[in-house]
Amino acid sequence: MSTTKKVAVVTGGNRGLGFEASRQLAKQGYQVILTSRDEEKGKSAALKLKNEGLDVIFQPLDVTSDESSQKLAEFINNEFGKLDVLVNNAGIYIDSPTGDNSIFDAKIDTLKQTLETNVYGVLRVTQALIPLMKKQNYGRIVNVSSRMGQLHDMGGGSPGYRISKTALNALTRIFASELQGTDILVNSMYPGWVQTDMGGKNAPRTPEQGVDTIVWLATLDDGGATGGFFRDRQPIEW
Ligand SMILES: NC(=O)c1ccc[n+]([C@@H]2O[C@H](COP(=O)([O-])OP(=O)(O)OC[C@H]3O[C@@H](n4cnc5c(N)ncnc54)[C@H](OP(=O)(O)O)[C@@H]3O)[C@@H](O)[C@H]2O)c1
Structure with a gap:
């Protein structure tokens, strides 16, 4: 299944922003590996994009699993021998379905579970896949973050x-710092408030609008930004 195209992995690609990012990257000519922890959902999402004439294949990936991350790395190495783009999109928001989400009531288990996916998941998958970028000295890593992680006007609620x-933004800075001097660029972005299962129906943005900055960062020219945090293609405060 070798390809002359650039190869992109999107985590949590079965719905929401991950699905739309897969679509838009494929439209830009990338060979997209749409990943999902649920095989059925992932296969049907990839098939939908394939039926739109796009080069999208499915591979399983649960970002909380070392084994799953390693298996994905092996698959990509065997099939393509390299990776050009990684969109760390998979995320959960489980603070409190009942709306009572003050830090005074925060459950350590909720925080642990959230960090396992949103932080350690990104670390795990990036560590597993980055050798496929290093071997060609090229890569674009996009970490899908949030305004709610900005320290400069940190508010209350939803502590996890x-x-x-x-913490995800810290990962972006640390990876970018250790990759200085390479053509592997690592950035965080905030998609805005987007209509997805997580964002809800009242969100003002469509998924297509939400992924614009993801695609922009995934396709940065050599020497482009690294270690930054962006919204609408503009730098924002940490
Ligand atoms: N929507 C917004 O307004 C908004 C705003 C700021 C930031 N974000 C960020 O954007 C990203 C995407 O959010 P979304 O709005 O598209 O949310 P979503 O519709 O809830 O989708 C989340 C995706 O993450 C996947 N996922 C969760 N845990 C996973 C795991 N352990 N392994 C692999 N995949 C996993 C889900 O898979 P399943 O279907 O299997 O659950 C799903 O595909 C998240 O990082 C979120 O924090 C969203």
Whole structure:
């Protein structure tokens, strides 16, 4: 299944922003590996995009699993021998379905679970896949973060989600710092409030609008930004 195209992995690609990012990257000519922890959902999402004439294949990936991350790395190495783009999109927001989400009531288990996906998941998948970028000295890593992780005007509520996105932004800075001097660029972005299962129906943005900055960062020219945080293609405060 070798390809002359650039190869992109999107985590949590079965719905929401991950699905739309897969679509838009494929439209830009990328060979997209749409990943999902649920095989059936992932296969049907990839098939939908394939039926739109796009080069999208499915591979399983649960970002909380070392084994799953390693298996994906092996698959990509065997099939394509390289990776050009990684969109760390998979995320959960489980602070409190009942709306009572003050830090005074925060459950450590909720925080642990959130960090396992939103932070350690990104670390795990990036560690597994980055060798496929290093071997060609090219890569674009986009970490899908949130305004709620910004320290400069940190508010109350949703402590697990907020802390996870602040920590995710730290991962972006650390990876970017250790990759200085390479052509592997690592950035965080905030998609705005988007109509997805997580964002809800009242969100003002469509998924297509939400992924614009993801695609922009995934396709940055050599020497482009790294270690930054962006919204609508503009730098924003940490
Ligand atoms: N929507 C917004 O307004 C908004 C705003 C700011 C930031 N974000 C961020 O944007 C990203 C995408 O959010 P969304 O709005 O598209 O949310 P969504 O519709 O809830 O989709 C979340 C995706 O993450 C996947 N996922 C969760 N845990 C996973 C795991 N362990 N392994 C692999 N995949 C996993 C889900 O898979 P399942 O279907 O299997 O659950 C789903 O595909 C998230 O990081 C979120 O924090 C969203």
